[in-house]
Every structure is written in structure tokens, then in C-alpha cells.
Amino acid sequence: MSRYCEQCGKAKKACICSWIEVIDAKTELLILQHPSEVKRAIGTARILTLSLPNAKLFVGEDFSEHYELNVLLNDPMRDVYLIYPGEGAIPVSELTDSVVTKEKIRTLILLDGTWKKAYKMWQLSGNLHQLPTVSLDNAEQGNYRIRKSPKEQGVSTVEAGYLALSALEGDSNKFEPLLNVFSRMIEYQIRQMPEGVFERNYK
Template sequence: MSRYCEQCGKAKKACICRWIQVLDAKTELWILQHPSEVKRAIGTARILTLSLPGARLWVGEDFSEHPELNTLLAQPDRDAYLVYPGEAAMPISQLADAPLPAHRRRTLILLDGTWKKAYKIWQLSKNLQGLQTVSLDNAEQGNYRIRKSPKVQGVSTVEAGYLALTALEGEGKFTPLLETFEQMIDTQIRHMPPGVFERNYTS
């Protein structure tokens, strides 16, 4: 009998399914996950795919020739943006101010991995380099208490999804994403050996 939950993929003692709420988003989220993230106990991408029926997740490093992704990107009624910082990135607030015609679909692509791994995906995936990039100008310092980021405003994948959707579709609607995130973190901390969290994450 597996010790992992079949739905969320986490160890049963750290299962997050009880906190998941299914949410309706007009914006589609696609997640490109680096292979090193697949079995991470503290990974947050699964919160998005469980909560948002329209979310998709693919695992890989080079998505240049990914058939399903390329087919979807080629759809003429789709406006796809890559959430990735950079000099050419459009602030998410600016995108939110741009009206979306009723006959078009808006898609945001998130890269799930450390900054180094996300950059590797971006560098290798030629099909992503032709997309308009979007920066999260509504991001403050993330609350990923059990995974340090070298960036002051480093946020987890679920936080990035929450910030992007909130900017585009309004406050309050996607708060359950953060509530599940907080419950996941608290559960992981409770299962750490005594003193590990204080020693490694509060300095």
C-alpha cells in the first residue's frame, strides 16, 4: 500500500487534499515543471493543478519540440504570456489594464523550479522566447518559509499563480490558494525533527 496520496502526490501524513478548494479562473495557467521539482515534498505547483480545473502541468527542461504545448500555443484565439522577470517584461498590472476581447483566451505560463532551473528552461525552450514576458509587480517578499530564495522577492509557484490571477481577475477570489499553501507549510514544519526549522530557516 502506497504511503503517498494518489491525488496530491504527497506523503499521506502531509496530504493537502483536505484544504483544496476548486476555483473558477477565466485565465488559464500552464506550469512547466523542471524534473527536479517532481518529487519535492514542499513543491506547490500541485496546489494550482488541483484547485484550478483549467490548469495544465508538463514536466521537462527543453519544451521547444513539445507537441501538445506547441499545438496550444499555435491556436489563433489564444494570447499566451510567460511569467518571467526581465528588462522586456510587461508589468502584470499593465496587462490587467488591457481589455481582453470576448472571443480570445488569455494564458499565463509559469516556470516551476529554482531560479537556476527556471532559467535553464527559458534558455533551452526556443518556443518560449518568442512570447511576451510578464513580471509580477504586485509581488512582495514571498512566504515560502521552508525554502530560501536568493531573490528578495522570490515567491513560490503557487504564490506566483495567486498574484497573477489576482492582478487579472480581482482580490479575494483566489485566497484559498494561499490558505492551502499556508496549511502545507505548517504541516511540513510540524513533521520536521525538533530544531531543524529554527536552525536552518530563521537565521
């Protein structure tokens, strides 16, 4: 008998499924997950795929030849954007409905991994280089209290999804359940730490 939940992939005692609320988003999310994130107890990508019916997750490092992703990228009925900071990135606050043809599916790609691994994924995946990039200009300090980020405004994958969807669809309350699950997951992990570990290492 498996120790892991078949739905969320986490240990059964840390299962997040009972906290999930299904949200009807107009925007499609494609999550490209680095293999090192698959078994990570504090990974957040699964919150998005469980909560959003039109979110898909693919695992890999080099997606250049990824058949299913390339089919989606080459679909003329999709407008695809990569959430990735850098020179020339469009602030998400400027990516309004006026930018997207009404008949097309608006699709956002998230890279799920550390900054270093996400950068390597982008470097290796030449099919992503043709995409317009989007920066999260609405991001403040993330709530990923048990995972350090080298970026002052570094956010988790689920926070990035929440910020992007809230900006594009103009309704942060609608997507608040994503953060609620994230917060409860973090609180659970903190409670499992030996006394004093969180205070010494993360505060």
C-alpha cells in the same frame, strides 16, 4: 499499497487534498515543471492544478518539441504570456482586459523550479522566446519559509499564480484559498522538523 496520494502526489500523511477548494478562474494556467520538482514534498504546483480546473501541468526541461504545449502556443484563439522577470517584461498590473481580445483565452505560463533551473528551462525552450513576458510587480516577500530564494521578492509557484490571477481578475479574495492550502502545507512541514531545525536554518 502506495505511500503516496494518487491525486496530490504527496505522502499520504502529508496529503493536501482535503484543504483544496475548486476555484473558477477565467485565466488559463500552463505550468512547466522541472523534473526535479516532481517528487518534492514542499512543491506547490499541484495546489494550482487541483484548485483550478483550467490549469495544466507539463514536466520537462526543454519544451521546444513538446507537442501539446506547441499546439496551445499556436492556437490563434489564445493570448499567451510567460511569467518571467527581465528586461521588457510587462508588469502584471498593466496586463488588463483591454490588452486581450475578448474572444480569446488568456493563458499564463509559469516555470516551476528554482531560479537556476527555471532559467535553464527558458534557455533551452526556444518556443518560449517568442512570448511576451510578464513580471509580478505586486509581489512582496514570499511565504516560502522552508525554502530559500536568492531573490528578495522570490515567491513560490502557487504564490506566483495567486498574484497573477488576483491582478488580472481583480479579486484577491477569490484566490485566497490557494494561499490557505500553501500556508497549511508549510506549517505541516515545519511541524515534522526536529526541534530547533527551523529556527536555526530558516529564521
